[in-house]
Amino acid sequence: MSAFAATFSDALALLADFDHAVLEIVALSLRVSGAAVMLGTLLGLPLGACIAVGRFPGKSTLSVLVNGFMGLPSVVVGVVVYLLLSRSGPFGALGMLYSPAAMVVAQTLLVVPLMAAIARQVVEDVWQRYAEELQLMRFSWWDSVTTLLHDCRHSLLVAVLAGLGRAMSEVGAVMIVGGNIDGATRVMTTAIALETSKGDLALAIALGVVLIVIILALNALAFVLRHWAMRRYG
Amino acid sequence: MAIFPLRIRDLRYQPNGREVLAGIDLDLGDEGITLILGPNGAGKSVLLRAICGLVQPSSGRMLWGVEQGARPERGVMMVFQKPMMLRASVLHNVALGLKPFGLPRREREARAWAMLERVGLADRAGDSAPRLSGGEQQRLALARAWLTRPRLLLLDEPTASLDPSASAEVERIVREIRTDGTRILMVTHNLGQAMRLGDDIVFMSAGRVCEHTPTQRFFARPQSEAARLFIQGELPWRMRL
Numbered sequence: 372m373s374a375f376a377a378t379f380s381d382a383l384a385l386l387a388d389f390d391h392a393v394l395e396i397v398a399l400s401l402r403v404s405g406a407a408v409m410l411g412t413l414l415g416l417p418l419g420a421c422i423a424v425g426r427f428p429g430k431s432t433l434s435v436l437v438n439g440f441m442g443l444p445s446v447v448v449g450v451v452v453y454l455l456l457s458r459s460g461p462f463g464a465l466g467m468l469y470s471p472a473a474m475v476v477a478q479t480l481l482v483v484p485l486m487a488a489i490a491r492q493v494v495e496d497v498w499q500r501y502a503e504e505l506q507l508m509r510f511s512w513w514d515s516v517t518t519l520l521h522d523c524r525h526s527l528l529v530a531v532l533a534g535l536g537r538a539m540s541e542v543g544a545v546m547i548v549g550g551n552i553d554g555a556t557r558v559m560t561t562a563i564a565l566e567t568s569k570g571d572l573a574l575a576i577a578l579g580v581v582l583i584v585i586i587l588a589l590n591a592l593a594f595v596l597r598h599w600a601m602r603r604y605g
Numbered sequence: 606m607a608i609f610p611l612r613i614r615d616l617r618y619q620p621n622g623r624e625v626l627a628g629i630d631l632d633l634g635d636e637g638i639t640l641i642l643g644p645n646g647a648g649k650s651v652l653l654r655a656i657c658g659l660v661q662p663s664s665g666r667m668l669w670g671v672e673q674g675a676r677p678e679r680g681v682m683m684v685f686q687k688p689m690m691l692r693a694s695v696l697h698n699v700a701l702g703l704k705p706f707g708l709p710r711r712e713r714e715a716r717a718w719a720m721l722e723r724v725g726l727a728d729r730a731g732d733s734a735p736r737l738s739g740g741e742q743q744r745l746a747l748a749r750a751w752l753t754r755p756r757l758l759l760l761d762e763p764t765a766s767l768d769p770s771a772s773a774e775v776e777r778i779v780r781e782i783r784t785d786g787t788r789i790l791m792v793t794h795n796l797g798q799a800m801r802l803g804d805d806i807v808f809m810s811a812g813r814v815c816e817h818t819p820t821q822r823f824f825a826r827p828q829s830e831a832a833r834l835f836i837q838g839e840l841p842w843r844m845r846l
Contacts, residue, residue: 503659504689507682508753509705518701522691604692605735 381573382580393574397581400558403471403545404538407478411534415483416527419490420516423498434491440484445477449547452477456548469550474558477544482534489530494519525600528593536586607670608680608756609635609788611656616665618651618812625651626662627812633757638779638789640803640820642796644835647809649792653759656790657683682755686762688746695737695745696721696730702749716752724748724778740771747778751787758782760791764798776802796836800824808832 385393422433454460456468456476467473497519505515520527542560549556551565559578566575611633618626626648633639641649654660656667658676669676691698700710700717708716721727724744729737734745743763750758760779764772772795779802783789793799799806799820806823808815808831815829827833 501689504683504685507657507659508702509679511705514704518691518704522693525692600692604733 378572378576382576385573385577386580390574390577393577393581395554396557396559396562396578397585399471399556400539400560400582401585403474403558404478404535406475407482407538408531408535410475410479411482411486411538412531414479415486415534416490416520416530417516418483419487419492419530420494420520422487422491423495424512424515424519437484437488437491441488443481443484444543445481445541446543446547448477448480449544452480452544452548468548469552469556471549471556473548474545474556477548478538478541481541481544482538485537486530486534489533490520490523490527493523493526493530497523525597525604528597532590532593535589539582539586607672608677609633609670611670611757612666612668612673613656614666614668616652616655616667617663618648618655618660619663624812626655626665629665629812629814631807631814631817633788633790635756635788636783636786637804638783638791638802639805639807640799641790641792641807641809642794642799642832642835643809643815646811648812649809650761652809653683653761653790653792656757657681657759659683679753680756681759682750682753682757683759683761684743684746684750684763686765688742688749690734690737690742690745692733692735694731695726695734698734698745699748699752702752706753717748720748720752723751723781725774738771740767740774743767743771743775744778747775747782751778751782751785755787757788757790760789762792762794764793764795772798796824808835810835 419437422430422437452473453468455462456465456473457463458468467476494516498515501519501522502515505518510518540560542564545551545556545558546561546564549558549561551557551561557565559582563575563578563582566572566578611631613629613631613633616626616629616631617624629648629652641652643649651660655662658681667676668674691701696714696717699720700713703713703716706713718727718730721730724747726741726744726748729741734742737745747763763779764775767775776798779789779791791802793802803820805817805819807817808823808827808829810829810831815831816823816827818828823832824836827836
């Protein structure tokens with residue numbers, strides 16, 4: 372117990388001192404996951420809404436696929452992105468492997484199905500109530516999608532948060548495509564894994580605390596926003 | 606393309622073998638307010654939905670205009686009993702009606718603002734639409750539909766569950782829309798409202814039109830037994846003729 376307390380105390384000391392290594396890792400994590408979630412929002416939410424509103428052959432199959440891909444193993448995504456970006460792969464010429472950009476690509480592939488699946492469910496519920504009036508007003512398919520995305524914007528925060536949680540807590544894919552290079556591609560999750568294996572538990576715990584605090588803070592912010600929106604718009 | 610006269614011939618709707626519309630014959634001219642009366646389950650709302658194309662009839666014909674053609678792309682609107690209220694401002698909800706017309710946003714909002722003044726909601730323009738009262742929501746829905754200048758406006762019990770003053774305000778707007786040149790076909794259960802608003806009455810029972818007569822004659826001398834019992838409040842629920 373005393374060893375645990377001592378490690379925890381060291382971790383808090385690292386945080387209190389604004390340790391440069393910790394700050395660097397946290398900043399890169401936020402940049403990579405933030406970019407992935409932004410791309411996920413731009414791709415996943417419209418994709419989910421299009422599936423919800425659209426009437427096309429294979430709609431059910433696509434829904435099942437998107438739902439199934441919510442649970443994609445991150446190491447599998449890592450291997451696929453690795454193959455695509457490696458020198459002999461189709462995008463090898465871009466020289467992206469072992470860079471933050473490669474990590475963004477991998478995390479985006481992980482969060483898009485999750486965000487699309489949640490968006491599809493949220494938008495479909497509203498579409499069932501609004502479909503007839505929008506059809507009568509001669510709304511095009513795309514106008515319906517944008518109108519519903521705007522109407523569901525507060526509920527879709529859940530999808531964005533889920534994507535952020537998935538991206539920030541992910542380790543397998545970013546380890547494979549980023550390489551966990553100190554000062555270049557080391558993020559919180561890969562650093563925690565590495566430092567734990569080296570026995571530097573203080574740094575691992577410090578990063579773990581930061582990770583949890585960030586996720587809790589974002590959830591609290593989303594909670595406040597949703598309640599504000601409920602009071603404002605009903 | 607012209608909308609009127611609208612001729613409906615032997616219109617039937619039988620989802621899963623259940624006869625909801627059992628051969629509707631109806632003619633609508635190009636002006637006035639027609640009220641559809643009838644007991645629950647008579648097929649009144651389904652008829653409105655069939656006219657605006659939300660329900661695909663099993664058989665029968667709807668002949669639009671002197672050309673007796675198909676339903677025109679634009680010109681027919683419907684206001685529902687529980688209209689859509691997007692989680693946005695009242696102004697945004699009304700301006701939404703013009704979105705498919707390709708007008709610039711500023712133009713849409715200017716027209717929506719003018720329409721809000723006509724329905725007495727200008728002072729609520731910035732408020733959240735879902736926060737409005739039931740009567741205000743109906744006025745918003747009427748404004749949204751009116752903004753598109755429909756030739757035929759279908760109203761499905763717009764005053765159901767509204768108090769008398771809110772109903773009176775909705776009735777005032779319906780009259781104004783009519784004066785503005787829009788033909789109105791409205792379902793109601795309120796006999797007083799039918800007397801106040803209707804130029805003519807369509808009485809339906811069991812998926813059929815039992816009679817279509819001028820309002821005064823309908824209430825003074827109903828042609829069918831079902832209508833007479835309905836006016837007296839004695840028509841058995843879903844009476845079969």
